[in-house]
Amino acid sequence: MTVVLHDHIASLEAMRKYPKALYYRGNLQLLNSVKLSIVGSRRPNPYTQQMTQQIASRLAVAGVCIVSGGAMGVDGIAHTAAGAGKTIAVLGCGLDIRYPAVNASLLVSIEKEGLLLSPFKDGFKTTNWSFVVRNEIVVALGEALIVTQADVNSGSMRSVEYALKMGKKIYVIPHRAGESEGTNRLLAEGKAEAIYDIDAFVSQYGEAARCADDPFLEFCRSNPTYEEAVRSYPQEVFQYELEGKITVTAGKIAVL
Template sequence: MHNSVPFTIPELSSMKRTPEKLYYRGNLGLLNRPKISIVGTRRPNPYTRAITLELSKKLSLSGMVVISGAAAGVDAIAHQGAGAENTIAILPCGIDLRYPAANSELIEAIESHGLTMTPFEPGFAAREWSFVVRNEIVVALGDVLIVTEADIGSGSMRSVEYALAMGKQIYVLPHRLRESAATRQLLREGKAEAIDDIDIFVALMSQRGRNSIDDTPFVSFCRNAPTYEEVMVKFPNEIFEAELSGLIEVRNGRVVVV
């Protein structure tokens, strides 16, 4: 069994092209909780595997929902660390297909206890371009993006491009020389921050999540990184005061909460 819903998820408004319909299995209530996206290579080194598992587990225990793409490697580890009941898997295929097959048991557990979603019709087999759509949804749904390991030119870096365009904050793990060249490049260019202490980072994200629950309608709207024009239409009076006070910033034409 699967269900479908018309597009009603505010976070997806930051996508270039929002899906008209989403198919899902599981608990839609997870969408109402603070969410963090975690992505990375399909072939993580032992350090990345261990830290991704610890990080996702601690984020989950602090009340955060972990979002990823159910792929091999970092995605699967992030889902496993969070626990099926605290994770959302975005699929690159129809909701009735479990891709990749190697992760079918994991995806089945998420269907039963967490949430799987896809914009693709039942029976649709994953294609190269559908992974790109999947990645954009993963990024859009999360409050921030964590990239635990990635190579230059990889799919994870396409996710980074989406995050930058949406005004999302990006975090990476500190890596040794000759490892995870793409995330080290992001640090050099000032496009990401390093997670130097997992417990401090989790506490920061947890507090941010609690704050989002108490947001005013204006701040809640801005947390989805809308365009400046969209905010002007909906909150013409609040935006100027918020900008002057430093509550928000405009990055790449989108409004983000500082």
């Protein structure tokens, strides 16, 4: 069932205009996760498919939530590789519409385990401008933007424009000359950084990086019992659980 989201999402303040309404289906706790946005071509080449899959899956394993637009191509690959429970899909239509049809089963899985978001109420069908709004939300939600393949005149490059205006870091994967000319141009102009080593990149945003600056999260990585955590960090336990940074399962603490 579609629900109106009343909570304020601070990262969306970076948009040109905060959405008049937001609707959701799924797990709102994912909004409290470290999030990275992944966008790209709807017809990615085999190299892009492989790299998108590897980047999204390794980020998800490291505790990062993947945000994308639910479209075919790079979007669908990123959502699938992250796993339905570790991804947010922002749609350019009402949440009761499974669009595109090729991703219908994926969107059902994300609704059950992850999070679907839309600024459009049920029944609203996609338009050119609704995709523009969707793209801006996708960029705003993530701490940084990853573009795995894009032509110069493409929707993904429009997302890059939003990221630049919002002051977000932009990452791309290196392509051969004549391929993905949009991302190659970003590299040439110094507007993006290339991902050459996936593990090194993931280490910048994954759970270990977050824990290194947070003694309580570092403590929680050892999976202490709930009682041990309360004894050592009584205030943090309740605060972090409320914020969705940790979870308690079978009497033990785990980092989300």
